[in-house]
Amino acid sequence: MNEPKPLAELRNVDKIFRRGSEDISVLRELDLDVRAGEFLALMGPSGSGKSTLLNLIGGLDQPTRGTVTISGENIATLPARRLADWRSRHIGFVFQLYNLLPTLTAEANVELPLLLTQLSKAERRRHVAVALEIVGLAHRHRHHPRQLSGGEQQRVGIARAIVTDPTFLLCDEPTGDLDRKAGDEILALLCALNRQGKTIIMVTHDPHASHAATRTIYLNKGQIADRPPE
16 A cells, blocks of 8 residues: 655755855755654754755745655745745744744734634634634733743744644744743643644754654754764
């Protein structure tokens, strides 16, 4: 019986940045498959290409060469407007520093991605309420970020990422600004979301965080390595 095709397929991906007169090669001939329902950790030293790879999968950047195919569609060739629409439907981002708007309440921050949809105000409120319930912050919906702990702010960030029910959750150092207890709570939440079927890709420097994932790959000098670089 044939295995289902990967949810994400990257083939022969190069990413080169131009800095003055110099070309900086960040990713080189990279191949990667990510299957639906995986919780994949990306590890490697600073400058190894982890965040660049995450940005390519999330449609925030495009490869210099190669293909990035998500659910059968090569997003590397999409024009900017179609790519923005694709990203709003398929990708939820979780950031290390939360990226919450300080003047908005938790529920208003979570609602932001839904403002790009055709949902009515009542429908948006229902989606927001469900997302905040999932992350355990329904009782804090009227609080502003300054009234929340770091762990609570990250939970709001995760609620914002899942409110559109995206194909992927892309997490860039989601526990990097938290103490161990709050970080473990965020990892437990991500694991729970993964058990419910959400596909997650997480960049991390922390081996403890990577143990929450179902698979870990290492990047070194822009290529996938079999083991952590020495």
